[in-house]
Amino acid sequence: MYGKTFQTIRKRKGMTLKEACGTALSVSQLSRFENDKSMIPVDLFFEVLKNINTSIEEFDYFLGRQDKKQLFERFDLIETYTNNRQFDKLVELKTTIQKERPGPYSWDQFLIYFIDSLTYLNENGRHQSQQAVLNYLMQVEDWGEMELRLYAIFGFTLNVETTYTLMHTALKRSKLYQAIPQDIKLLYTILSNNFSTFLYHGNLQYAEETIRLFEDRYSENTELFYPHIDFMFNKGILAFKKQHPEDGEKYCGQAINICRLFRQKESEERYQKRYKQWRESYEDPEYHELIINIGFLEEEDA
Numbered sequence: 001m002y003g004k005t006f007q008t009i010r011k012r013k014g015m016t017l018k019e020a021c022g023t024a025l026s027v028s029q030l031s032r033f034e035n036d037k038s039m040i041p042v043d044l045f046f047e048v049l050k051n052i053n054t055s056i057e058e059f060d061y062f063l064g065r066q067d068k069k070q071l072f073e074r075f076d077l078i079e080t081y082t083n084n085r086q087f088d089k090l091v092e093l094k095t096t097i098q099k100e101r102p103g104p105y106s107w108d109q110f111l112i113y114f115i116d117s118l119t120y121l122n123e124n125g126r127h128q129s130q131q132a133v134l135n136y137l138m139q140v141e142d143w144g145e146m147e148l149r150l151y152a153i154f155g156f157t158l159n160v161e162t163t164y165t166l167m168h169t170a171l172k173r174s175k176l177y178q179a180i181p182q183d184i185k186l187l188y189t190i191l192s193n194n195f196s197t198f199l200y201h202g203n204l205q206y207a208e209e210t211i212r213l214f215e216d217r218y219s220e221n222t223e224l225f226y227p228h229i230d231f232m233f234n235k236g237i238l239a240f241k242k243q244h245p246e247d248g249e250k251y252c253g254q255a256i257n258i259c260r261l262f263r264q265k266e267s268e269e270r271y272q273k274r275y276k277q278w279r280e281s282y283e284d285p286e287y288h289e290l291i292i293n294i295g296f297l298e299e300e301d302a
Contacts, residue, residue: 005063007034010052022051071107075153078111079292082118090115110150117157130157137166143173148186153292155190156197164206167194171213187218188227189293195234196291199241207238225262229255233271237289240282248278 010020017027017034024047025040032038040048049059074093081089094115102108113129120127133154140147151170155163170190177183191214198206214231222228236251252275259268274289281287 001036001063002039003034003036005059006048006052009054009059009062010034013052013054015052020048020051022047024048024051071111074111075292078115078118079290082290087119090118110153114153114157117154127157130154134158134162137169141173142176143170144177145180145183145186148174148177148183148190152186152190152193155194156200156290156292160198160201160203160206163194163197167191167210184222185224188214188222188224188230191218192227192230192234192293193291195231195238196289199237200288200290204238204241207241211235211238225264226267229258229264229267232258233274236275237278240278243282245279245282248282252278 010017017030021027021030024044029038029040030048033040046056049056074097077093078090081087081093094112097108097112100108102112110133113133116129117127120130133150137143137147137151143151148170151166155166158166167190171187174183174187178187191210195207195210198204198210211231211234214227219228219231233252233255236248236253236255239245239247239251252271256268256271256275259265259271277289
């Protein structure tokens with residue numbers, strides 16, 4: 001990944017391998033690095049970065065965006081496979097990730113844990129991967145970005161009572177970090193994911209409480225556009241689930257109209273698709289919807 005990122009930046013700068021090498025190393029050495037076939041010493045890495053007029057902060061930014069893009073795409077696949085009950089596809093994705101030999105605390109390893117957890121959702125007891133994540137979360141006194149993201153995605157796989165308890169734990173233990181814009185955004189992601197989780201499992205009481213938490217404690221503290229629209233739409237979904245289609249159409253329609261008014265085309269299309277599905281399926285007791293928001297790419301566009 002480091003080599004490929006360097007290659008992407010070099011090519012965008014319009015520089016050849018020879019120009020990037022300078023006197024630091026040979027063209028063959030840099031070529032092997034760019035193709036992820038070998039690594040280069042740190043001091044030489046800094047030198048070739050300088051040769052392509054790129055700071056370490058810029059490199060880290062591009063590296064992070066590539067990592068997040070791949071992670072987002074994989075979660076999108078997990079969401080699609082789960083909603084369509086394509087569990088064989090989930091297993092194939094897990095195998096693909098395992099072949100990449102992820103590190104023990106990398107996001108790819110947590111993806112493997114997440115897929116394992118989805119596979120065991122209908123089993124009695126808690127799967128060992130869920131327990132490993134839960135143990136980690138409970139031992140951390142102050143939750144930052146990593147802990148909030150872990151809970152945001154694993155909350156769905158835990159039993160409803162545990163997810164409910166952890167929701168309040170997350171709100172308490174993240175107070176130290178709530179001055180950081182990225183982390184306060186994650187709180188809205190958590191609340192939205194929890195709403196989806198509670199609704200998926202048919203616990204309307206917890207779903208209603210989640211909406212109240214946002215409206216009573218957090219809605220006045222955010223100038224962000226998306227959370228307000230999202231919870232307006234969630235109120236509509238809850239109304240459909242409670243067999244009140246008139247209210248469902250009202251709230252969902254308001255959310256979609258706001259998106260249209262402010263030219264949020266992608267959000268409008270996504271809500272339109274979900275709205276149509278709920279309007280057609282709300283009377284079907286077997287209909288379930290899973291929405292996994294990991295808060296990566298959307299945050300950067302907010």
